[in-house]
Amino acid sequence: MNKKRIKDFYIYLQSQQTAQHFLHQCYKKRQISNAEAKSYENCNTFMYYLEHGYQFYTSGKDSKPMLQPILYFYGMTHLIKACLLTKRPNYPESTSMLAHGVSTRKRKKKDYTFIQDEIKLQHNGLFPYFSEHLFSIRQFPFGKIKMYDLLSLIPEISSLFRLQNSEKLTIIGKLDSRILKFPISLLDSYHLTKKAFIQRIQTYLPNIEHIKSESSFLSVELEKPISESYGPFFFHCLDHTIHFPIFREHDIHISEVMIHYLLLYNLSMLSRYETEWWGELLTTKPEVDYPFIIQFLTYTFEKIPLLLGQLLYQMHLSK
Known part of the structure; x- marks a missing residue:
């Protein structure tokens, strides 16, 4: 995998002409009716998804870990939406797709640890939608899963x-x-x-x-x-x-993009709504959660733009 090539491709897509041409080729390959009109209609939105996603990641890299989960999560969702627009020109087809598609326990237990926390999948929302249309996964190998098991799958x-x-x-x-x-x-x-x-x-x-x-x-x-x-x-x-x-x-058959989405969603919810726990974790570092979370945040910044950029670049090669 050539990181420079993928970075260059992100830059290449940052004009109306190149974004429209790329979308047109994607739509033609999928035999979408009115491919040219749809590509003109979506090229600005596509560009902004990419640009905003990149800005969230850049801001996250320049921020302290306290804010990184939120910035990385929204950076990731914007890049995912850009990828979806290459295959689903009418996205979002309904407001139900704007939800996150996953949920966590609302109130944390007294001896809460992130590693043992669970996340539950929902029937509607972005997660099941992009899992189906980007990775052809309609049935999941689990209904809920622990953060420990997700972290276990990240090299x-x-x-x-x-x-x-x-x-x-x-x-x-x-x-x-x-x-x-x-x-x-x-x-x-x-x-x-x-x-x-x-x-x-x-x-x-x-x-x-x-x-x-x-x-x-x-x-x-x-x-x-x-x-x-x-x-x-x-x-x-x-x-x-x-x-x-x-x-x-x-032995779980899902894309690593999906794994990072689930972890980042949960971390972003903690940083927003469990401020006392999150603040104590980052300040006093009492649990084994801390090194695992910091290591994950370090590498998700590098890896998700790379994986989603590769997805876009492969579409370019296969046109």
Whole structure:
């Protein structure tokens, strides 16, 4: 993944002419009626979504952690809406889509910790809408999920779990390689034979060309490299290593964009409405929550614009 190329593409889209041309190509490919008229109608909104999203992220980077969840969450939602406009020219089709699409417990318990908190999915709103139209997910593998389990799926958080002697992900390859090497020990944690394990993962991979069983690894050669961070295969934004869940309960088939949305939503709600807890966390750092939250905020700033920019750039390449 070329970060500079994606950054350049964001800049390229910041004019009416280039934004309109890009939208027109997207709509033509999807055989949307009145593609040209719709592209002219939406190009300014598309540009502003991108610009506002970028400004929220920039402001967040320049702010203290106290405000970062709010700024990053709104930056993310603006970039998501820009992506949606490339596929749904009439978005939002109804006011129900303007809701967040998820909810948290209204009142926090006395011994509340972020890591053990849960978030619940709703039937309507932005989360189920973009999950369906950007990532083709209509049915979710969970109705509610803990922050601990979401954090377990983010490669950039792995080092903190490792320091707790509680590794959640294992490195199986790199983004530019067609070879993936799965530790044989995964067969025990997944309670599967080699054949059953391959059958489980091949649905989520490009075509498998060759499988080789080694002493401590199961080596899989793909037709082409993995190109996106989508469960159960997640990549690290700095070294481009591909990570795979060690435990079966974390084998969740959703985009990493969705994971960051859920975490940022909950953190933004805490920073807005649980000001005493949030202030004490950042000031006195009493819980293990603190390093996990700071690490997440550090990397979500880098990763989400990259993942959503990649989504837009792939649309440009496939026109």
